Amino acid sequence: MKTILTTLILAAALLGGLNASAFCGFYVAKADASLFNNKSEVIMVRNGNRNVITMSSDFKGDLSEFAMVVPVPTVLAEKDIRVIERRIFDVLNDYSAPRLVNYYDNNPCGYDLRRYEDYPSMSGMAVSESLSEMDIKTVAKSSVRIEAQYDIDEYKIIILSAKESDGLQLWLKANGYKVPETARQVLEPYVRSNMKFFLVKVNLEKVKNRNSEYLRPIQIRFDHAKFMLPLRLGMANSNGSQDMIVYALTTEGRVECTNYRTVKMPTDRNIPLYVEPKFGDFYKSLFEKTYKQEGRNAVFLEYAWNVSPYNAVKCDPCVGPPPVNYDFVEAGADWITQGNFNQTIFFTRLHVRYSRDKFPSDLQFQVTPNNENFQCRYVMTYPASGSDFTCDAGQEYLVDLYNRRKKEVDELAALTGWSAANGSTYIREYNKYLTPKRRENLRNEGIPVTIQKNLPRKWFVSVALLISLTLILLVTKRPALAEN
Amino acid sequence: MHTLRNTLQWLRSDGRHFQIIAQISFLCYGVLLLGWDADWKNYLAIFSGVLLAQGLAIRFAGFPIDSLKSALITGLGLSLLMKANSPWLFLFAALMAIGMKFLTKLNGKHLWNPANFGIVIAAALSGDAWISPGQWGSSALIIFIIGTAGLAVLSNIKRLETGVAFLITFAALEYVRTVLYLGWEHDVFLLKLTNGSLWLFSFFMITDPMTTPNHRKLRVTWAIAVGVVSFYMANFHFINGAPFWTLFFFTPFTPLLDRLTPRIQSFVWRKATSSQKHIQHQSI
Numbered sequence: 001m002k003t004i005l006t007t008l009i010l011a012a013a014l015l016g017g018l019n020a021s022a023f024c025g026f027y028v029a030k031a032d033a034s035l036f037n038n039k040s041e042v043i044m045v046r047n048g049n050r051n052v053i054t055m056s057s058d059f060k061g062d063l064s065e066f067a068m069v070v071p072v073p074t075v076l077a078e079k080d081i082r083v084i085e086r087r088i089f090d091v092l093n094d095y096s097a098p099r100l101v102n103y104y105d106n107n108p109c110g111y112d113l114r115r116y117e118d119y120p121s122m123s124g125m126a127v128s129e130s131l132s133e134m135d136i137k138t139v140a141k142s143s144v145r146i147e148a149q150y151d152i153d154e155y156k157i158i159i160l161s162a163k164e165s166d167g168l169q170l171w172l173k174a175n176g177y178k179v180p181e182t183a184r185q186v187l188e189p190y191v192r193s194n195m196k197f198f199l200v201k202v203n204l205e206k207v208k209n210r211n212s213e214y215l216r217p218i219q220i221r222f223d224h225a226k227f228m229l230p231l232r233l234g235m236a237n238s239n240g241s242q243d244m245i246v247y248a249l250t251t252e253g254r255v256e257c258t259n260y261r262t263v264k265m266p267t268d269r270n271i272p273l274y275v276e277p278k279f280g281d282f283y284k285s286l287f288e289k290t291y292k293q294e295g296r297n298a299v300f301l302e303y304a305w306n307v308s309p310y311n312a313v314k315c316d317p318c319v320g321p322p323p324v325n326y327d328f329v330e331a332g333a334d335w336i337t338q339g340n341f342n343q344t345i346f347f348t349r350l351h352v353r354y355s356r357d358k359f360p361s362d363l364q365f366q367v368t369p370n371n372e373n374f375q376c377r378y379v380m381t382y383p384a385s386g387s388d389f390t391c392d393a394g395q396e397y398l399v400d401l402y403n404r405r406k407k408e409v410d411e412l413a414a415l416t417g418w419s420a421a422n423g424s425t426y427i428r429e430y431n432k433y434l435t436p437k438r439r440e441n442l443r444n445e446g447i448p449v450t451i452q453k454n455l456p457r458k459w460f461v462s463v464a465l466l467i468s469l470t471l472i473l474l475v476t477k478r479p480a481l482a483e484n
Numbered sequence: 485m486h487t488l489r490n491t492l493q494w495l496r497s498d499g500r501h502f503q504i505i506a507q508i509s510f511l512c513y514g515v516l517l518l519g520w521d522a523d524w525k526n527y528l529a530i531f532s533g534v535l536l537a538q539g540l541a542i543r544f545a546g547f548p549i550d551s552l553k554s555a556l557i558t559g560l561g562l563s564l565l566m567k568a569n570s571p572w573l574f575l576f577a578a579l580m581a582i583g584m585k586f587l588t589k590l591n592g593k594h595l596w597n598p599a600n601f602g603i604v605i606a607a608a609l610s611g612d613a614w615i616s617p618g619q620w621g622s623s624a625l626i627i628f629i630i631g632t633a634g635l636a637v638l639s640n641i642k643r644l645e646t647g648v649a650f651l652i653t654f655a656a657l658e659y660v661r662t663v664l665y666l667g668w669e670h671d672v673f674l675l676k677l678t679n680g681s682l683w684l685f686s687f688f689m690i691t692d693p694m695t696t697p698n699h700r701k702l703r704v705t706w707a708i709a710v711g712v713v714s715f716y717m718a719n720f721h722f723i724n725g726a727p728f729w730t731l732f733f734f735t736p737f738t739p740l741l742d743r744l745t746p747r748i749q750s751f752v753w754r755k756a757t758s759s760q761k762h763i764q765h766q767s768i
Contacts, residue, residue: 189666225722253569258724259675261621263519295623360671366724368614371569372521 039243040234041089043219045332046227046367047251052332053229054219056089063202066215067177069233071195073224075147075159080221083153088330089217091323092247096303096349098265098376100279105401107384108393143167147196154206155218160197164188168197176201186232195230219332228364231354241355245302248348249333254370255348257299259361262350264301265290266415270379272408272426282378285416287351297358303349304374310342346371389433398434402427402442500553506631507560507688513627514564520619527563529571533578534559541586554598555582561599564684565728568606568613577602577613595736597692604732615725620680628683643691649704651686653711654727661719685727695735699745706741710734 045052059066143163150157162168165188172179177199179187190197200218234242248255256262266286275282290300309325328336328345336343352363381404389398409423431439495501515522538555541547558581568574581602588595606613655677662673676682690696690707697703710730718726742748 185667185669189668192666227722256616256618258616258618259679261518261618262616264521295621297623298621357671360669361675364724366614366617368567368616369569369612370567370614 039245041093041245042229042247043089043092043217043331044229044246044248044255044365045250046248046255046365047333047335049223049225050221051224051227052219052221052334054084054088054217054332056086056217057215059215063207063215064204066200066202068200069172069177069179069183070198070200071190071230071233072159072198072220072222073195073226074222075161075196076198076220076222078148078150078152081150081152081157082219082221083155083216084219084330086216088323088327089247091327092331092347092349093245095323096247096305096347096375098283098302098378100276101377101379103379103381105381105384105397107386107389108397109386109388109391144171151203154203154216156201156203158199160199162187162191162197165191172199183233186235190230190233221332226364227366228362230362231352231359232362235354235356235359241296241353244352244354246348246350246352247331248350248365249328249331250346250348250367251335251344252367252369252371253346254301254304254368254372255350255365256301256368256370257350257363258366259364260359261294261298262301263290263294263298264374265351265376267374267376268379269411269415270381270404270408271412271415272405272423273380273382274422274426275378275412276380279378282412282416283376285418287353289415289417291353295358296353296355299363300351301348301374302351302376303347304370304372305347306344306371306373307347308344309336383430387433389430394433395435395438398430399438399442401430405429498550498553500557503557503688504553504560507557507564509631510627510684511560511563514619518619518621523571525571526568526574529574530562530578531556531559533575534562534582537579537582541582545586558582558598558602561688562602565599565615565681566603566606566613567616568610570612573606573610573613576610577606580605590739591742593694593738593742595695595739596732597689597695597735600689600728600731600735604729615681615728617679617681617725620684622675622678622680625678625680625683628680628687632683632687643693643696643703644687645700646696646703646707647686647691649707650690650711650714650727651682653708654682654715657712657715658719661715681725682727685731690727690731695738697738697741697745698748699741702741702745706734706737 041056043052043054043056055070057066057068144167145161146158147161148157148159160168160171162171165184168187168191169179169184198220202215229244229246231244234244246255271282287300291298294300307322307328323331325336333345336345352359354363383401384397389395405423405427409420409427412418412423413420431442434442514520534555535552538547538552542549542551559578562574562577562581566574566577568577581598584596584601585594585598603613603615607615658676659673662668662676663670690710697706710727713734714727714730717723717730723729
């Protein structure tokens with residue numbers, strides 16, 4: 001009876017609403033108070049031991065105050081550092097974002113009005129303000145060595161190696177990088193691990209020339225067996241938790257975290273129509289609830305798909321035009337060449353909300369051969385159009401609709417924790433077209449809007465503990481038993 | 485009360501019973517509470533594979549009927565550890581795991597731990613199977629402690645020292661490197677140590693009496709060596725799931741080590757006149 005007429009998609013504006021700025025490194029600035037890094041985006045490409053990491057900043061503030069420190073495993077050559085367009089992040093984000101899908105019912109009594117609507121895709125954009133001169137002084141410190149120094153587009157880049165963290169900290173201070181106190185303790189392990197420090201400041205003259213509105217992402221490329229993101233420095237100047245979206249591209253399959261759990265977000269759920277205008281809020285609540293439910297220390301999978309040129313269907317349905325080969329190459333997937341349709345490229349999107357207490361260690365990853373596709377998809381089904389539901393099939397349809405909407409409201413409450421109370425009008429909306437007798441039957445059933453609660457994990461643990469202890473006690477009470 | 489006692493008596497008559505219970509609990513925990521992808525086709529492939537292979541061995545090679553319990557343990561081990569893209573790979577791993585036991589039989593023991601062999605062979609040959617070291621998270625630790633403690637008390641594991649020696653070596657080296665040398669805080673070290681995969685390995689895989697040396701001191705030394713190499717591979721070569729790969733290269737040395745101590749008999753699950761002292765647990 002229910003027919004899919006058309007499918008429209010609303011790209012989630014998840015990244016737009018959050019006020020934030022961060023890389024996986026930390027920002028240091030003169031006005032330390034206003035700098036909170038609550039959200040960052042990273043493109044991570046892995047091919048064998050080759051890593052290409054692109055970090056996007058939506059830094060807001062005086063560009064002369066922008067300074068960033070990222071630990072990297074090797075000294076990078078100038079050709080291994082690029083500045084790319086922010087557009088690539090938007091393309092990857094739009095394509096992999098959690099999506100809302102609309103379906104339309106057919107009127108079983110014969111009316112069939114197709115409706116086409118279009119939803120604009122929204123995405124956030126960072127705006128920079130004033131610019132000022134920045135200069136890099138070199139303080140000769142025996143424990144710090146400048147391994148390389150490059151001017152690349154609008155950035156001034158220095159790569160440092162250090163023998164001990166105190167010297168490094170002095171150097172950073174003398175050169176205008178205000179290191180937060182909390183970052184200091186974290187510098188030490190990176191120095192000891194023989195990591196290098198990738199320092200970035202803005203070359204203000206060039207920014208003025210370009211009349212740039214925001215900082216463009218920096219891309220670095222290096223060969224190393226380590227496949228990780230240094231989170232800990234990023235926690236240095238942040239209050240509470242921060243969000244990070246990772247877009248990972250590999251030649252093989254899904255990327256998963258090896259030192260924290262990688263958990264799929266709930267997907268393919270039917271939700272009520274009234275969620276549509278607040279889909280962004282819906283997903284935020286859903287994420288918040290899932291994050292808490294999983295113990296606040298999991299990494300969430302939001303999208304995983306084989307996006308290879310040979311693979312025609314890359315999403316079901318697609319949020320926007322798929323990234324083209326050029327976009328993947330720009331993102332660092334350099335094994336993709338124009339015109340060659342045989343290469344594999346697998347796209348994973350991970351969402352991490354991390355805080356110091358739940359994520360003590362940097363994120364470590366592995367590329368798995370897992371090529372199962374996954375997307376976050378939430379379904380809205382519009383009722384049939386028209387007001388003539390007098391035929392028998394129409395009446396049955398209305399009863400089905402009523403029951404379906406009950407389920408949708410319950411689902412919404414279970415997913416987001418939103419109150420199910422305001423769903424009752426929505427559930428009954430089409431009851432007016434029912435014959436009085438059928439309406440009476442439905443009324444007798446009532447509206448059992450219940451919030452389904454998942455069994456809390458601690459209950460399971462407690463029960464398991466009790467049963468085990470009882471078993472152990474019972475058995476050990478008796479000395480060794482002779483066998484039958 | 486009598487029925488309960490009889491049941492318990494039966495349960496205690498073979499260490500593998502408790503191991504099966506512990507592993508089933510872990511699997512339920514993973515599937516129900518950690519939300520693992522649980523495709524029944526994969527489990528069907530694993531269990532039909534191990535039981536079929538073991539069944540053939542019972543029918544044609546004269547193995548005791550209760551060796552099906554060992555096959556079940558191997559099947560549960562594969563279910564807990566292995567991930568793959570296709571049910572056929574699970575079937576392949578299951579057949580390889582059990583098949584290896586009969587093909588590499590030496591003095592009643594075999595060269596590899598069956599589940600370990602199945603996973604490593606499937607992953608290395610097909611490139612479509614893998615291990616997810618992060619799948620347990622660190623909150624699963626309590627479940628493992630219960631399982632392990634229960635197992636230790638209930639089934640009188642004699643190979644427990646193998647797991648403990650491995651875990652202590654691995655933990656000590658991690659502590660020295662992570663906290664003392666690199667200067668990370670203690671919770672960074674704890675996160676590494678509370679990984680469920682590490683515990684599963686320590687108490688349900690490396691403890692397999694069929695692939696560990698017969699002599700106790702050799703066994704402990706051997707476990708320490710596995711710990712050192714696993715630590716090295718994990719920290720300096722960034723191998724994910726390093727203990728599983730390391731074990732694969734260490735168990736074949738067991739027959740050589742056993743030659744050094746020819747007077748000590750190999751482990752036997754149940755003897756005809758078995759009493760409590762023979763009751764052991766197997767590993768996955």
